[in-house]
Each structure stands twice: as structure tokens, then as C-alpha cells.
Amino acid sequence: MAKPFGIFCQIPNVKKHGLILPGAGGKVAGMTEDLISQPQPRLLAAADWGDYELIDSGDGQKLERFGRYRFVRPEPQAMWAPRQPAESWQADGRFVPGQGREDDEEGGGWTLSPDLPDSWQVGYDGLRFLARPTPFRHLGFFPEQAPHWRWCAAQIDRFAATHGRPPRILNLFAYSGIASLHAAQAGAEVTHVDASRKAIAQAFENRDTAGMEDAPIRFITEDASRFVEREIRRGRSYDGIILDPPKYGRGPKGERWRIESDLVPLLQGCRQILSENPRFLLLTIYAIRASSQAAHYALSGIMEGAGGAVSSGELVSVESQPDPRVISQANFARWTAEGA
Numbered sequence: 060m061a062k063p064f065g066i067f068c069q070i071p072n073v074k075k076h077g078l079i080l081p082g083a084g085g086k087v088a089g090m091t092e093d094l095i096s097q098p099q100p101r102l103l104a105a106a107d108w109g110d111y112e113l114i115d116s117g118d119g120q121k122l123e124r125f126g127r128y129r130f131v132r133p134e135p136q137a138m139w140a141p142r143q144p145a146e147s148w149q150a151d152g153r154f155v156p157g158q159g160r161e162d163d164e165e166g167g168g169w170t171l172s173p174d175l176p177d178s179w180q181v182g183y184d185g186l187r188f189l190a191r192p193t194p195f196r197h198l199g200f201f202p203e204q205a206p207h208w209r210w211c212a213a214q215i216d217r218f219a220a221t222h223g224r225p226p227r228i229l230n231l232f233a234y235s236g237i238a239s240l241h242a243a244q245a246g247a248e249v250t251h252v253d254a255s256r257k258a259i260a261q262a263f264e265n266r267d268t269a270g271m272e273d274a275p276i277r278f279i280t281e282d283a284s285r286f287v288e289r290e291i292r293r294g295r296s297y298d299g300i301i302l303d304p305p306k307y308g309r310g311p312k313g314e315r316w317r318i319e320s321d322l323v324p325l326l327q328g329c330r331q332i333l334s335e336n337p338r339f340l341l342l343t344i345y346a347i348r349a350s351s352q353a354a355h356y357a358l359s360g361i362m363e364g365a366g367g368a369v370s371s372g373e374l375v376s377v378e379s380q381p382d383p384r385v386i387s388q389a390n391f392a393r394w395t396a397e398g399a
């Protein structure tokens with residue numbers, strides 16, 4: 060076998076992750092590139108969503124459509140020229156960032172058209188829910204998560220077909236509940252946990268908008284780590300777990316959440332409450348400066364010995380333009396009992 064050299068020597072755990080492919084990249088103008096055999100990131104984007112569109116992007120902004128309304132939001136990744144000059148973008152609302160740090164997601168506010176309603180309905184896979192501008196730059200849900208909603212629905216379907224009962228799904232950091240509603244619509248029994256009473260109230264609103272008042276969803280206002288610890292003590296288990304933790308957070312009793320220190324213990328707790336025949340574990344990470352490989356390694360470490368497969372990559376939005384560009388929104392890693 061050829062000896063590792065160059066790039067390999069600078070990367071720890073080279074052997075552990077099978078990182079030895081010197082020269083495999085082929086020649087470019089007389090130069091040999093080195094490819095590494097790490098998990099290949101997948102780019103996942105929402106398909107056929109009539110109520111969401113990334114229309115254009117560039118100059119540090121993006122123009123999107125949520126239902127009939129268009130919005131301009133800051134997008135630091137859009138380091139390219141827009142297809143149409145950004146000054147010509149027609150929008151019903153613009154988020155004007157504050158004067159603080161570039162990556163300060165808290166500052167700034169919306170300039171909204173007087174004709175824009177406080178909230179309006181959008182739909183996905185037959186599910187109706189609410190869009191509304193929030194102080195956190197987003198519209199009350201994350202459209203790029205749509206591929207995950209469908210993937211979970213496929214897992215739920217397979218589980219029910221195999222085991223002849225609805226799977227029990229836990230959604231941690233569940234916010235306004237679209238993943239919970241979509242999973243319940245797919246036939247799961249869902250436990251929805253979020254620390255924020257306001258977020259839970261939004262999830263109720265979405266449940267009612269969807270006409271799913273009788274859906275089997277338990278809504279719980281609690282700190283995610285504390286909830287998982289309690290489920291371990293109570294011997295409860297889940298067939299699938301979804302988690303989308305923020306960088307920082309607070310539980311309802313002031314419990315501190317920091318992704319750097321708290322994610323791995325939480326994942327270990329999640330592994331403990333997976334049922335005897337679990338179907339999936341899905342981790343999404345927005346708020347961290349890391350590649351999807353980090354999420355991949357964290358999840359594959361936790362699921363070691365469980366069989367199945369982990370895949371990972373990025374959730375992206377794709378411009379609805381010829382030759383579209385994509386904007387990466389989040390990293391993910393997901394484990395499933397059968398193939399990825």
C-alpha cells in the first residue's frame with residue numbers, strides 16, 4: 060500500500076477513518092490531487108414544494124417566496140452576484156440586520172408591507188401550517204428541513220409495515236412542530252419536546268391549522284436533556300428520534316444548553332432510550348462552525364454496534380433558476396436500521 064503523505068500527515072485519525080487514497084484524484088495540469096475516502100456529504104433539497112421557493116440570491120442576501128409572499132433575508136453565504144440586481148427584487152418583507160456583529164442573528168428587524176397579514180397558511184404534503192415573520196429572521200419554520208420530513212415518513216411507513224404498529228417518535232427541540240405533525244400524519248405516535256412555552260403554543264396553532272387536533276402527539280414543555288434522563292429512569296423507549304439542537308438554549312427552569320458540551324451526553328441518552336427495534340435517529344445542526352463530518356462521527360460513534368448505516372451531508376436551498384446555485388443551511392447525520 061502506498062504510504063500516506065502530505066495532507067494525510069496533518070489530519071489525525073487518518074487510519075481510523077480509512078483515509079488513504081494518495082493520488083486518487085487524478086492529474087490536473089501536471090499536479091496530483093489527493094482525495095480522501097471519508098463519508099461523502101450528500102446535498103438534500105426540498106423537491107416539488109409549491110409554497111416555497113428560493114428565487115434569487117447574491118450580495119449577501121436571498122429572495123424567497125413563502126406561499127404568495129416574498130421576503131429578502133440576509134444570507135452571508137451568498138458571496139456571488141444575484142441573477143437580477145438585488146435593488147430590483149420585489150418583496151413583501153425585508154429583514155434588516157442590526158449594526159452588531161455580522162453573525163449576530165439576534166439583532167435587526169423586519170420592514171414589512173402593510174398588506175402582509177400577521178400569519179398565513181402554507182402547505183407541504185397535504186399538511187397546512189402557518190408562516191409568519193419572527194424576530195429571529197425566519198418565518199416560523201425551516202423549509203430546507205422538508206427532505207427530513209419525507210425521509211422520516213418513509214421510515215415510519217417501513218416500521219409500521221414491519222412491526223404492525225405505529226412507531227413511537229421523539230422530536231427534541233421541536234419548535235413549531237412541522238416535523239411532529241408530518242410524522243403524525245405519516246402514522247407515528249409523537250412526543251414533541253421544547254423548552255419554550257411560546258414554541259409549544261406555535262406548535263398547537265400549527266396542529267389546529269392542520270386540523271390535527273386529535274393526532275397522537277404529546278406536547279411537553281421541558282428541557283430536552285432532562286426529559287431524556289427522565290425517560291431513561293422510567294424505562295420508556297422510542298423507535299425513532301429527531302433532534303435539531305440550537306447552539307445555546309435554556310430549559311424552562313433555566314437549564315443551560317451548549318451544543319459543544321451537551322450534545323454527546325444527549326446523544327448517549329438518546330441511544331439508551333431507543334427501542335429494541337429502532338428505526339432511525341436524525342440529527343440536524345445549524346448553529347455550529349463544523350462540517351457535516353462532525354455530525355457523522357458523533358452519530359456513528361453513538362450508534363456503534365447497532366448495525367444499520369449512517370449518512371450525512373447538508374440541507375440546502377436551491378435557486379429556482381436555470382443553472383441553480385445552492386445555499387447550505389444546516390449539517391445533518393442520520394442513522395437508520397436498514398441502509399441510509
Ligand SMILES: C[S@@+](CC[C@H](N)C(=O)[O-])C[C@H]1O[C@@H](n2cnc3c(N)ncnc32)[C@H](O)[C@@H]1O
Nearest residue numbers: 232234253254255258282283303308309310316
Ligand atoms: C432551531 S429550533 C429547532 C427547529 C425545529 N427542529 C424545526 O424544524 O422547526 C431550536 C428549538 O430548541 C428549543 N430549545 C432551546 N433550548 C432548549 C432546551 N434546553 N431544551 C429543549 N428545547 C430547547 C427552542 O425553544 C427552539 O424551539
